Amino acid sequence: MIYRLRPGIIHTVLILGISLTLLVVSPLKTQAEDEVTMTVKAGLSGYVRSGEILPLKIKVENNGADLNGKLQITTTLNNEAGLINYKEIFVSSGSEKLFDMYMPRSYGGQDYTIRLISGENPIAESKIRVTYLPANELIIGVLATDPATLKHLEALRLPGEGQRITVIQLGPDDIPKNSMFLETLDGLVLNNFNSQLLADGQIESIYGWVERGGLLVVAGGANWHRTMASLPSEFLPCLVSGSRIVDGLSSLEELTGEKLESGFVISEGEVKGKEVMLGQEDTPIIARGSLGRGSTVYLAFDLAMPPFTTYAGNEKLWWHILSNTDPHSVISAGNFRVEMMHRPNEMTWMLRNIPANDLPSGAALGLIMLLYILVLGPGTYLLLKKFDRRDWGWIAIPAMAVILFSVTYLTGFKTKGRDTYTNTISVVRMDPDCDFARVTSFIGVFAPTKRVLNLELGPDKMVEVMPSDNYWQYPTKRVNVDDKLPELATVLQGGDRTTVEFNDITRWSMRSIRLEDTMLKPGKITSDLTTEAGKIFGTLTNNTPYLLSDCVIISKMGYQKIPKILPGETISINFSPTVSARNTGPIFYRIYESYPVNRPQGYRYVQSRDTVVSRQVMETLSYSEESLAGNLVFIGRTSEMLEDLGVRDLNGRNYHNTVLIARQDLKMENKGKVSIPPGVVNARVVSFNNQRFNRDLHGYGMGEGLYEFQLDIPVSLKDLHIDKLQLYTVGDNRSLRYSVGLSVFNWEKQSYETITYQPNGMVLNEPERYISDTGAIRIRIEVGKDYYLFLSSITAVLEGRYQS
Numbered sequence: 096m097i098y099r100l101r102p103g104i105i106h107t108v109l110i111l112g113i114s115l116t117l118l119v120v121s122p123l124k125t126q127a128e129d130e131v132t133m134t135v136k137a138g139l140s141g142y143v144r145s146g147e148i149l150p151l152k153i154k155v156e157n158n159g160a161d162l163n164g165k166l167q168i169t170t171t172l173n174n175e176a177g178l179i180n181y182k183e184i185f186v187s188s189g190s191e192k193l194f195d196m197y198m199p200r201s202y203g204g205q206d207y208t209i210r211l212i213s214g215e216n217p218i219a220e221s222k223i224r225v226t227y228l229p230a231n232e233l234i235i236g237v238l239a240t241d242p243a244t245l246k247h248l249e250a251l252r253l254p255g256e257g258q259r260i261t262v263i264q265l266g267p268d269d270i271p272k273n274s275m276f277l278e279t280l281d282g283l284v285l286n287n288f289n290s291q292l293l294a295d296g297q298i299e300s301i302y303g304w305v306e307r308g309g310l311l312v313v314a315g316g317a318n319w320h321r322t323m324a325s326l327p328s329e330f331l332p333c334l335v336s337g338s339r340i341v342d343g344l345s346s347l348e349e350l351t352g353e354k355l356e357s358g359f360v361i362s363e364g365e366v367k368g369k370e371v372m373l374g375q376e377d378t379p380i381i382a383r384g385s386l387g388r389g390s391t392v393y394l395a396f397d398l399a400m401p402p403f404t405t406y407a408g409n410e411k412l413w414w415h416i417l418s419n420t421d422p423h424s425v426i427s428a429g430n431f432r433v434e435m436m437h438r439p440n441e442m443t444w445m446l447r448n449i450p451a452n453d454l455p456s457g458a459a460l461g462l463i464m465l466l467y468i469l470v471l472g473p474g475t476y477l478l479l480k481k482f483d484r485r486d487w488g489w490i491a492i493p494a495m496a497v498i499l500f501s502v503t504y505l506t507g508f509k510t511k512g513r514d515t516y517t518n519t520i521s522v523v524r525m526d527p528d529c530d531f532a533r534v535t536s537f538i539g540v541f542a543p544t545k546r547v548l549n550l551e552l553g554p555d556k557m558v559e560v561m562p563s564d565n566y567w568q569y570p571t572k573r574v575n576v577d578d579k580l581p582e583l584a585t586v587l588q589g590g591d592r593t594t595v596e597f598n599d600i601t602r603w604s605m606r607s608i609r610l611e612d613t614m615l616k617p618g619k620i621t622s623d624l625t626t627e628a629g630k631i632f633g634t635l636t637n638n639t640p641y642l643l644s645d646c647v648i649i650s651k652m653g654y655q656k657i658p659k660i661l662p663g664e665t666i667s668i669n670f671s672p673t674v675s676a677r678n679t680g681p682i683f684y685r686i687y688e689s690y691p692v693n694r695p696q697g698y699r700y701v702q703s704r705d706t707v708v709s710r711q712v713m714e715t716l717s718y719s720e721e722s723l724a725g726n727l728v729f730i731g732r733t734s735e736m737l738e739d740l741g742v743r744d745l746n747g748r749n750y751h752n753t754v755l756i757a758r759q760d761l762k763m764e765n766k767g768k769v770s771i772p773p774g775v776v777n778a779r780v781v782s783f784n785n786q787r788f789n790r791d792l793h794g795y796g797m798g799e800g801l802y803e804f805q806l807d808i809p810v811s812l813k814d815l816h817i818d819k820l821q822l823y824t825v826g827d828n829r830s831l832r833y834s835v836g837l838s839v840f841n842w843e844k845q846s847y848e849t850i851t852y853q854p855n856g857m858v859l860n861e862p863e864r865y866i867s868d869t870g871a872i873r874i875r876i877e878v879g880k881d882y883y884l885f886l887s888s889i890t891a892v893l894e895g896r897y898q899s
Contacts, residue, residue, distance in 0.1 A: 130159030131186075133211050133219040138226070140269050142261070143279050145230045146432060148557065148611070149198040150276035151223065152268075155184065155211065156191040164213040166196060168223075178560055179585045196588055197276065198223075199559035199609075228279075230432040231258050233417070233425045235282040236265045241399040244286050251410050254780050254788045255429025272296035274303030275557060275611055281422040286314040286398045290325040298327065303613060305330075306387030306529045310422035315362030316397030332384035333393040335364035346375050350415060351408025359402060361395040372419065383420065387529040388758075390420040418781055427779050430791040443561045443607045445711045446518045446539030449750060450704055463503065471495055515542040515747030518605075519736065520712060525616050525757040532617070534737075536610040537561070540597075542747070548597040548606055556593040560584050561607040617641070617737050620729050620757040624668060626770040629892065631761065632669040635729065637662055643731035643755065645709040647686055650727050651774025651888065654686055660731065672772040674823050674856065674890070686713070705734060708752050716756070727759040769810050771893040773823060778804035778874065778889035787883070794826065794887035797878050806891050808870035819894040820862035822874065826886035828854050834882045839865050840873035847875055856892065 136152040143149045153166055167181040186192050198207060211219040228234060233253060237245050242264045249260050263280075270293060271277060277300060293301075305311050311330055313322060319335050328334075342357040350373060366379045372392075373381040382393040396403055403409065421427050455463075475495055479485045521536040542548050552558060560583065584606075587594045597606045618639030625633055631650065637643055637660040646657035653672030660666055709732045716730065736751040763771050780788070780795075780802060787798025822839070824831060831837075831852045838847040843864045850857050859865050866872055872891060878884045 130157065131162060131211065131219050132156045132158075133209075133221055135209055135221045135223055136269075137223045139236060139277075139279050140263050140265050141224070142226050142228055142234070142263050144232070144234060144432075145227050146200055147278045148200065148275055149223075149225060150271050150273070151196040151198070151209070153194045153196060153209065154191060155186050155194065155219075157186040157188060159188065161188050162186045162213060164211055164218070166194060167210050167212055168196070168198065168207050170198070170207065177582045179582065180588060181585070182588045183590065195271070195273070197557060199557065228261055229257075231255055231425070231429045233258070233260045233281050233422075234263065234279060235260065235284060236263045236269075236280045237284045237286070238265050238267070238270075238288040239284070239286040239399060240288065241286075244399045245284060247409055248413055251413060253429065254426065254783050254790065256787055256789050258429045267292040267297070270297040270300065272300050273555075273557075274300040274307075274613070277301070277304040277309070278307075280304070280309065281425050282310040282312060282417075284312040284314065284398070285322050285326075287316070287318045287400075288322050290322055293325065298325075302327070302329065302386070303531060305389035305391065306526065306531070307533055308388040308423045310390050310392065310417075310420050311386075312392045312394060312416070314394040314396065314398050315364075316395070316400060317360040317362075318397060319362040329384075329386055330391050331393060332369040332382040332391055333364040333366050333379050333395075335362045335393075337364075338362045341375075344375050344380060346373055347380060347408070347412070351406075351411040353406065353408030353411070355406065355408075356402035359396065359400065363395070364393075372415070381416065385528070387526045389422065392416060392420065414781075418779060421779065428790045430789060441715055442520055442537040442609075442712075443539065443605070445520055445708060445715075446537055446607055447605050448704060448708055448711070449516045449518050449541065449748075467499055470499060515540065515545070517747065517749045519749070519751050520708070521737065521751075521753045522712070522716070523614075523617065523737065523753060523755050525620065525755060527619075527621075527758065527760060529616070531613045531615060534610070534612045534614055536612070537607065538610065539605045539607040541605050543603055546599045546602055548602075550595040550597075550606075550608065552593040552595070552610070554591045554593065555589050557611045558586055558588075558593055558595055559609045559611075560586065560595065561609050614737070617755075620731070620755065620759070622668070622727075622729075622759045624727065624759060625762040625765045626772055626775075627765050627768065628770055628894070629772045630669065630671045630770075631727070631772060632667075634665050635660075635668050635759070636665040637731075639755070641733040641735050641737075641753075641755075643733055645706060645713075646729065646731035647713075648727060648729045648759065649686075650772070651777060651890065652772070653774065656686065657731070672774045674773045674825060674888075705732075705752070709754075712752065712754050716754070727761050729755075729757045729759055731755050763810055767897045769815060769893065769895040769897070771808070771810075771891065773890050773892050774888065776806050776808060776891050776893075778806050781805045781873070785878075794885055795889075797876065797884045797886070799878050799880050799882065802876045802878070804874045804876070804889050806872040806874070806889070808866060808872065808891075808893065810870070812866065812868070812870055814897050814899045815895050816898050817862040817866070817893060817895040819892065820859045820865065820872075821856040821892040822850075822859065822872075823856045823888070823890050823892070824852065824874075824876070824886055825888040825890070827884065830882060830884050834879045835884055836875075836877035836879075838875045838877075840875070841865060842867045847873075862893075 134154045137143070138149055155162075163185055165181045165183050167179060170178045170180070180196070180198070182194060182196050184192070184194055207223040209221055209223055210217045235245065235248060245262050248262050251260050253259060272294070283301065301311065313326065313330060315322070315335055315338070317338055319338060323331060323335060338360050340358060340360055343355050348355055361378070361380070363378055366382045369382050369384040371379045371381070372383050378395065379393070380395045384391040418426055471492055475488070475491055476485075479487055479491060518539045519536060521534055523532050523534050525532045538550070540548060540550065581600050582598050583600060584598065585596045595608055620635065621638055622635040623633045624631060624635070631653070635648065640662050642659065642661055644659040646660060648655050648657065648668060650672050652674055653670050655668055655670040657666060712732070713730065731754070733753050733755070734751055735753065737753055761775065763769055763775070780790070782803040783800065785798050785800030787800070788802065789796040824837065835852070836849065837852055838849045839859065840846070841848050841864050874889060876884070
């Protein structure tokens with residue numbers, strides 16, 4: 096018997112079923128969302144510099160079952176394709192965990208959304224809100240008990256047009272364990288701060304950041320022990336032993352021109368092998384030490400205690416510190432970061448330079464042709480004759496030709512066309528006093544037969560997917576998850592592996608990434624260089640296991656090319672820096688100029704691929720911080736891959752070009768004589784009265800106004816008899832002659848004296864009058880109304896001898 100349900104009953108059953116489903120499913124979804132919470136901290140206390148890495152701290156709290164999931168951020172590349180950055184996570188039931196992620200090279204105006212995904216379902220999300228600061232700002236982080244410490248610094252004027260200072264109040268949790276995440280900061284100040292709150296990894300991070308050019312300031316005063324107790328000795332230029340109350344500091348009052356209130360505490364100590372920037376009798380008030388490219392500064396007073404909280408001389412005090420230490424060259428070259436913001440993207444064009452496949456040999460081609468003739472001619476005829484089917488020749492010959500062509504094509508495709516080409520260019524910056532080197536690697540992979548390409552990198556690598564075209568555009572921008580853009584690549588961050596998976600839309604282009612990393616130095620480039628009669632001479636040794644080629648050693652006003660240096664080899668250096676128009680441009684144009692036309696040949700007529708790549712890299716480096724060096728810089732290239740770079744070779748053809756950059760020390764005292772060639776001692780700005788001042792990689796730009804520069808002689812002046820002191824202002828000769836006033840400070844008379852511009856240098860008679868006891872030479876430049884002056888360099892030449 097068949098029973099039929101009435102339609103009304105069917106409808107009732109369906110409604111009850113749907114209702115039960117909603118009652119069961121909806122509470123489960125709500126419960127999952129309520130059981131997991133996620134909070135995100137972005138940047139350094141919510142700030143990041145445009146063009147720098149944006150660090151993220153993500154806390155996940157799980158009050159439900161064990162959670163296996165991933166943290167995911169979606170961005171775009173040039174607004175044309177989607178990028179996914181994610182991190183796999185596990186949070187056990189009833190616990191919370193802190194995870195680190197990052198966004199590479201962030202620019203202003205971008206808000207990201209991070210999602211916590213379990214399976215395929217997002218269970219939590221959070222907006223990443225951050226304040227983007229201009230690339231040319233001087234940014235100072237402060238670790239202090241009083242959150243208002245140093246806020247007054249934001250009123251200090253800087254020489255760069257539109258340049259300012261931003262002070263960020265930090266907590267101990269804001270200091271990352273990866274030093275690359277600190278690149279937003281130029282300075283870090285510790286004042287009345289419990290240094291025991293910093294973990295060993297955070298201390299190491301600060302150490303690495305200072306080595307790369309940062310400024311660390313440690314303040315003393317009554318609470319000096321609390322601040323300094325857990326800091327390594329490398330952070331402390333002064334070994335503090337106690338404190339005392341003073342009624343004033345006459346040396347500081349003389350520096351700033353402002354009176355201090357009496358009755359405050361300073362810390363006392365001893366400076367060994369460091370520079371005392373300011374002292375009071377035998378007590379160092381400001382001391383400075385060097386750490387790699389950076390500086391450490393000690394202050395004997397508490398910045399958050401009277402009278403320094405409202406001291407009228409604070410601006411001059413801090414200008415003295417900042418102009419002398421020049422963190423990250425932000426004072427001497429304020430627009431350096433702006434100019435370099437997109438320069439690394441030019442490397443993606445160099446990655447396209449891969450060797451062509453070798454053609455088959457003439458013998459192989461002849462053999463293939465002979466085989467064609469034999470098969471299509473007598474071979475086909477004899478085959479058809481055997482089967483008495485010679486009338487089939489009209490179809491057999493074309494068919495056999497197709498078969499032979501197909502076999503040849505497939506053979507070539509299997510042996511040549513399926514190759515994967517990996518091109519790696521790495522720039523390794525090594526400094527004499529640093530244990531670690533900073534490495535920037537650019538990796539391009541061309542694999543047209545691979546729909547999906549996986550790049551396996553080392554653990555905890557910071558990777559950025561680079562655009563294959565339009566390299567001048569911003570690499571990553573925010574994207575709404577509802578936007579349907581083709582997915583370009585997926586990046587798995589951190590952990591025991593870092594991977595980049597390129598999808599099918601990239602198969603016919605160069606798939607490129609950029610890696611930022613640090614590594615133990617791969618050996619050293621050492622030298623024993625000195626000066627005499629304006630020459631730089633001595634020896635240079637390659638203490639690395641690599642053959643270095645296309646090398647050059649460069650100073651501000653000269654260079655010497657070195658074709659190659661074998662591992663362990665020592666070579667002679669001998670060249671004379673000179674002041675000339677040809678020695679004022681970028682490094683690349685000076686080295687590869689075509690005298691007398693003065694137009695660089697560069698790499699346009701070079702056949703060797705390695706030489707072309709080497710010169711292309713040199714051209715990019717000519718706009719980098721190396722061109723700011725007033726001392727000596729060695730640059731050399733090897734075609735070997737350095738270990739520990741974290742780049743794992745793919746099967747196929749792999750090409751490596753690694754450029755080593757190492758600054759070299761120069762001794763300017765030799766056998767009782769002192770010789771300072773041009774370009775070794777270069778001026779820095781110490782005062783100005785016009786914001787139309789610009790310092791970039793090419794020199795100084797100055798509008799109407801007064802500008803004061805200082806050159807610091809880096810040798811002892813005790814018992815030194817100066818035979819020659821000559822100043823050079825290299826720039827627009829016509830403006831310097833007719834529109835600019837030059838004067839030099841006479842330390843005996845305590846006043847400026849006018850000098851006449853000479854393109855071949857201005858000789859100062861009785862030179863001792865123009866050098867202070869500390870070795871300072873002051874030059875004042877007055878630019879007339881409606882003029883704009885450009886100077887590529889202000890430098891000095893000195894020759895002297897010690898009388899004892």
